[in-house]
Every structure is written in C-alpha cells, then in structure tokens.
C-alpha cells in the first residue's frame with residue numbers, strides 16, 4: 209500500500225506504453241493502484257468464491273468486482289453502510305468496482321420490467337418486489353463504498369432486432385446522464401459509462417460518441433459476451449475503440465476466456481471481469497499454460513504431475529493431477545479451492561505477461577507463444 213501521506217487523492221489513468229492498439233499503464237486511486245491491462249476477479253456476494261481475500265491480493269489482483277444486485281438484496285445497502293462498507297466487510301482494502309445491477313436483474317430475477325424510470329423486479333432470493341432507478345443504483349453503490357461505480361444501463365441479449373437494440377441504447381444514454389448527475393463530484397472515485405448498441409456498428413458509434421461528450425472518467429463496453437460469436441464481439445470493440453478517448457480506461461464487461469482477453473487487449477481494452485476462472489474452478493476445470501485441463505476426466509487418475517511445475521502458485525505447482533482428480537470426483541471443497549486459486553493465478557499471470565509484453569513492444573509474439581503453449585498441450 210502507498211504511504212497515506214502520498215496516496216493519490218483523485219482517479220488518474222496513465223498510459224506508460226503502447227503496442228499497436230494495446231496499452232499498458234495504471235489507474236492511481238486513493239485505495240490503491242490498478243495495473244492495466246487488469247483482470248478483476250468477481251466477488252459477487254462480498255466474496256471471491258472459495259478464496260481468502262489475502263490469496264486474491266497475493267496472486268496479483270489489484271481490484272475486485274462486486275454486484276449491486278446481489279448486495280442490495282443481501283445484506284442490503286443501508287446495513288452495509290452501518291457495518292462500515294464493503295471494503296471493511298469483506299476485508300479487501302484495494303479498489304472495488306461495482307456493476308450497477310441492471311444486467312443481473314435481467315439475468316437473475318423473475319417478473320422484471322424496464323421503463324423510463326428504472327427497473328422493477330422481484331428478488332430471486334425471496335420474491336420481494338424492488339425498484340431501482342439510475343439514481344438509486346448510484347446511491348446504493350455509494351452506500352457500499354464502491355470506488356468505481358457503473359451507470360445503470362439496459363443490456364440486450366443477442367441476437368436482437370435493431371429497434372430493440374436502439375431503444376435500449378438510447379435509454380442507457382439517458383440513464384448515463386442521470387447517473388452522472390446523481391454521482392456528482394466524488395474525488396478519488398469514478399463513475400463509468402457503458403457503451404451499448406448490440407452488434408450494430410452505427411448504434412455503437414452513436415453510443416460511444418454521446419458518452420464521450422459526458423466526459424466521464426472511464427468507459428465500459430457492455431452488451432457483449434451475451435451469446436454472440438467472438439468474431440462479433442471483437443468487431444464491435446474495433447468499431448467502438450476509435451470513438452473512445454485514448455486517455456481514459458476501457459472496460460469490457462463480462463469477458464472472458466484467456467483468448468478473449470488477449471484478442472481484446474490487442475484491440476485496446478484495459479480492464480476485464482469474468483466469472484469464468486472462478487466458476488470453471490468450482491466445476492473441476494483448470495486453466496493452465498498447457499491449455500484447459502478438465503480434472504474430472506479419468507485420464508488424470510494416476511497422473512502424478514502437477515498442473516504446472518513452473519508456476520508460482522502452490523495450487524498449480526504442489527498438488528498432483530491425480531489428487532485434484534480425486535478431489536473433484538469426490539466433490540471435496542478443497543478441489544474447488546485449489547482449482548479456483550490456480551485459475552485466478554493463471555489469469556493474473558496472463559495479464560502480467562501482457563503488461564510486460566506491451567512495455568517491450570512484443571505483444572503479438574507473447575500472444576503467439578501463449579497459444580503455442582496451449583496447442584502443445586500434453587496428451
């Protein structure tokens with residue numbers, strides 16, 4: 209942690225090197241510095257599932273993601289504030305970015321509807337009715353103590369008709385303005401806008417330009433990783449990128465696999481979040497420099513090798529595949545813990561490798577070497 213006397217008082221993004229469209233740098237904030245490109249482990253219900261916060265920090269994560277939707281339902285924003293906020297609650301002293309809740313409402317709750325005022329929905333936990341306006345979403349994120357707050361938006365699942373995508377994109381722009389007013393001036397914190405527009409280039413450009421005019425501290429690209437092929441996702445990044453300010457961070461929401469991360473960093477993305485490494489770990493799947501390894505598979509039953517003897521992560525280096533296979537087949541809690549730890553460590557090693565490669569002007573080589581390692585995966 210930086211000395212409190214010279215901790216930054218505001219939110220400043222610095223690009224220290226570029227390699228093609230790719231950038232590496234850092235976001236300095238009062239609670240800590242975020243090295244970019246950055247991967248944010250998902251901490252949905254005030255925990256990165258199956259991990260101690262100290263482990264998450266030690267494997268190289270500078271920032272974690274929290275979900276407004278889950279935390280507003282349980283334990284509740286006012287209760288969280290009474291308990292000292294999300295950082296103290298979950299013992300994470302670095303920056304926290306919170307999603308605004310709209311996406312989770314649409315993907316998790318029943319009986320929901322969207323109108324100009326906001327979203328109305330029933331809790332997936334106990335069926336109670338809730339309303340969330342752009343203003344309430346920002347208020348909740350403030351009560352949680354979030355450092356980077358996302359605007360409330362409407363994300364349309366793909367494929368969808370132009371009319372539906374256009375309507376949601378325009379509503380999200382109006383909500384971005386309302387969130388900017390509700391957020392006001394909070395030195396050391398940031399509110400990011402979210403670019404929408406589905407898979408329609410002209411709507412994506414209109415959204416990016418209108419959000420840029422709001423002069424926000426950062427820009428997310430939303431409405432992707434919602435069922436479209438990777439090629440469509442990458443095409444939308446290429447469409448939007450030239451219309452976002454180069455001096456502000458770009459955050460691609462909900463993405464993704466290691467290949468998604470590399471392809472998106474090459475196209476100018478600085479921040480990511482995804483449940484993939486943690487969820488896959490709980491289901492017995494390991495991400496390694498040899499590619500994906502499904503530890504449920506019987507071929508690992510007597511394999512005494514670790515996942516990766518060269519890894520700095522004990523979960524990858526010190527346990528045999530045979531043992532991990534046994535834990536996964538036995539549905540032992542330690543299996544989930546070790547594979548989650550391995551996967552998050554691999555994701556952070558990948559981000560650190562990309563940051564160094566961009567600084568050295570060799571990102572294309574790094575990507576090729578990484579994919580080579582996956583291809584050479586052992587039998």
Ligand SMILES: O=c1nc[nH]c2cc3[nH]c(NCCN4CCCCC4)nc3cc12
Nearest residue numbers: 307311361363430431432433461462484
């Ligand atoms: O447009 C969005 N606005 C606010 N939050 C979002 C979150 C998102 N998460 C995703 N995709 C999540 C994909 N993920 C991949 C691993 C398995 C579970 C689903 N797209 C998103 C778009 C948005």
